[in-house]
Amino acid sequence: MKKALFIVLLCSVWATIPAQAQKFGYIDTEYIFSKMPEYQKALSEIDKFADKWSKDIQDKYVEIEKLQKAYQAEEILLTEDMKRDRQKAISDKEREARDYNNKVFGYQGLLFEKKKELMKAPMELINRAVEKVCLQKKLNFMFDKASDFVMLYTDPRHDYSDYIMEELGLDTKPTATNGNPTNKTTTKPK
Structure with missing residues (x-):
């Protein structure tokens, strides 16, 4: 009885709340990054x-090869x-080279950390621009076409990449490669 009353009450409250369409858009960070x-x-x-790290590792293996030949x-x-x-x-040198390789190129190694550090500034610029454009255009959601999130279809009317690029002060004109313009259009959503 209480459950049925709760459902009726919930439905009546839900019916009184005006339905609002959620506004969304997407950007292509890969395209934006290519211009940054x-x-x-x-x-x-x-x-x-x-x-540099690859050369260091290669030098270690050259040294190991010399030790083996000797x-x-x-x-x-x-x-x-x-x-x-x-x-x-020789075995200690091989282990040392493998360990250094893993330390540099392994999961969350030095290269991963360096990428994270160096990509922080460009990502922050895009994030600030996305936030500003979302507030200006009253968007509820912004997706990234270049992310792992699968977008099976994207309507160019909802592509806000050019707005983000304008916010970042980047050129929004398509670049030509081998006489063929890129697939990027300058159509902006309203």
Whole structure:
């Protein structure tokens, strides 16, 4: 009885609340990032770190290869204790190289942390612009077309990427590549 009364009361309250349509839009952060100098600079910095760390790791493996060749060349002259010591030294160097590789390129390694640090500023710029555009356009939701969220269909009328780019002071004109303009249109939602 109480449950039925609660449902009737809930329905009557719900019926008195005016239904409002939720306003939404989407942006393409991949497209916006491609136009942002801050993002391009961050990518360049990430590449520099990745190249440096890759070279460091490669140098470690070159050193290991030299130790292995030296060991193979001198193996017949070494005592069993000397052989064990050399093999242990080589194995320690291999472990050290693997550990360093994992520390740099592994899950949440140095490269991951550096990406997170360098991408923070461009992401904050986009987030502030999204918030401002959502308030100006009275949007309830803003989705990212470039995210893992699957968008099976997107109506260009709801694409607010150009508004975000204008807010960031970026050029909203499509860029031409090999004489073909990009798929990006400059149609803005109303």
